[in-house]
Amino acid sequence: MTLKKATLLIIIILLIDQISKFYIKTHFALHDRIEVFSWFQILFVENDGMAWGTKLSDFISGISDRTAKLALTIFRIVAVIGIGYWLVTSARRKSPNILIVAIALIFAGALGNIIDSVFYGILFDDSYSQVATFIPKQGYDTLFHGKVVDMLHFPIWQGFLPQWIPIIGGDYFTFFEPVFNVADMAISSGIGMLIVFNKKAFHQEELEETSKSV
Incomplete structure (x- = not known):
């Protein structure tokens, strides 16, 4: 795959x-939801930290949430x-298409x-009990302190777990609980491709390194 095609995919x-x-930010208030199917919902949440809603300040003591966010x-x-x-270098070296596509997906998602x-902190006002305004007089936060918008929710199964399961038996459980967005899907797909097609993706690089050492 050429760099031009990879760039088009990213765009x-x-x-x-x-x-x-x-669309979600300008049509939904925070935690509004639409049930498309019983197993798929559009649910508006905002992520202020890392993956799975964790924060850097949860792991480093003495650091404020705002400093951790920055x-x-x-x-x-x-x-x-x-x-x-990495993407530009791989495209110029004519690496396998699977590698270039995977890197492009990760880059686009990130x-x-x-x-x-x-x-987003300066482009929108807050979404608490209201639909946000685009380019308001004052945003909900400052530059570099925006929140990531998530909306895709797949509660495929919900119910109480059997009592015989250790520790979590009897608890109410939802599969799949996390809410995510298109960017998250791109990152996950790219990483998944690198894991599943690892040998195919990196085979050419291994051959080149071997030929250089001979």
Whole structure:
């Protein structure tokens, strides 16, 4: 795959991701939901931290949530620059298509969530008990302190677990509980491709390294 095609893929994913987030932000109040099917809902939540709703401050004592949020956003920006460099290098080396597609998916997803974290705090006002306004007089937070918009929820099964299951037996359980977005799907798909097709993705690089050492 050429770099031009990879860039087109990234643009398409970013457009779908940001359009869906913009629609949710400007049509839903926080925690509003629409049941599409019994196993699929559109549920508007905002993620202020890392994956699964955790925060950097949960792991590092003595650091405030706002400082942790800023540090996490800066780390994401540095990481996406590194992923972009990896993508350009792989495309120029004519690496396997599976590798280039996977990197492009991860890059697009990471960049999509970075846009939320960096800009959404000043582009929208808050969504508590109201539908947010785009470009208000005052946003809900400052630059680099935006929240990531999530909306895809798949509660495929809900119910009480059997009592015989250790520790969590008898608890109410939902599968699949996390709420995510298109960017998250792109990142997960890219990582999944690298894991499942690891040998195919990196076979050419291994051959090149072997030929150089001979």
